[in-house]
Amino acid sequence: GAVVxxxxxxxxxKSGTSVKIECRSLDFQATTMFWYRQFPKQSLMLMxxxxxxxxxxxxxxxxxxxxxxxxxxxxxxxxxVTSAHPEDSSFYICSAGxxxxxNEQFFGPGTRLTVL
Amino acid sequence: xxxxxxxxPEMSVQEAExxxxxxxxxxxxxxxxxxxxxxxxxxxxxxVIRQEAYKQQNATENRFSVNFQKAAKSFSLxxxxxxxxDTAMYFCAFAxxxxxxxxxxxxxxxxxxxxx
Numbered sequence: 001g002a003v004v005x006x007x008x009x010x011x012x013x014k015s016g017t018s019v020k021i022e023c024r025s026l027d028f029q030a031t032t033m034f035w036y037r038q039f040p041k042q043s044l045m046l047m048x049x050x051x052x053x054x055x056x057x058x059x060x061x062x063x064x065x066x067x068x069x070x071x072x073x074x075x076x077x078x079x080x081v082t083s084a085h086p087e088d089s090s091f092y093i094c095s096a097g098x099x100x101x102x103n104e105q106f107f108g109p110g111t112r113l114t115v116l
Numbered sequence: 117x118x119x120x121x122x123x124x125p126e127m128s129v130q131e132a133e134x135x136x137x138x139x140x141x142x143x144x145x146x147x148x149x150x151x152x153x154x155x156x157x158x159x160x161x162x163x164v165i166r167q168e169a170y171k172q173q174n175a176t177e178n179r180f181s182v183n184f185q186k187a188a189k190s191f192s193l194x195x196x197x198x199x200x201x202d203t204a205m206y207f208c209a210f211a212x213x214x215x216x217x218x219x220x221x222x223x224x225x226x227x228x229x230x231x232x
Binding site: 034038041042043044046049091093095104105107109110 | 151158159160161162163166205207219220221222223224225227
């Protein structure tokens with residue numbers, strides 16, 4: 001149980017285009033989902049906290065208009081990178097929380113974004 | 117604000133030997149959760165072990181155990197009988213209990229290599 005999927009696993013796009021990444025909790029309801037960014041050999045950097053039915057809470061320094069987050073249902077959150085540039089290239093990971101499990105977060109497999 | 121520190125960027129251990137990874141944290145809260153996550157080359161985040169701060173007993177999961185020193189704000193991970201599959205990045209993490217779902221704060225990570 002507690003499986004989180006992420007799609008796509010890898011995406012390459014041209015500079016200036018927008019890319020949408022989906023995060024789904026497959027076998028539990030996640031009222032809260034988190035989006036992280038990870039650079040090579042570095043830790044996870046929290047970008048935003050996504051709550052179902054409400055606006056996402058962004059961490060300091062994260063551009064809200066560039067990284068659009070939508071949490072339309074208890075099993076789906078999306079991250080859209082708008083007008084992507086090469087510096088947005090990174091590994092993006094989502095996680096979903098199950099309140100019944102000690103605040104444990106269940107992580108998706110990640111999405112590698114490459115902007116040309 | 118909470119912070120998590122891991123002072124060992126890289127470590128190595130011989131197969132079948134024991135290794136201890138260090139972690140310290142800073143918080144003003146009395147109740148919280150601590151975690152160790154493993155990130156193998158696949159980059160899938162995997163929960164290794166979890167500790168509730170209000171529990172004095174150190175958590176154990178098979179070959180993995182922790183030494184939780186609340187007063188010293190220390191949370192080390194001991195891996196016994198190291199296996200090649202233990203090669204990965206290990207992240208120490210902190211989560212509060214103030215809200216029903218606090219965000220998780222990750223340390224910078226320790227890269228562990230198990231040598232055959």
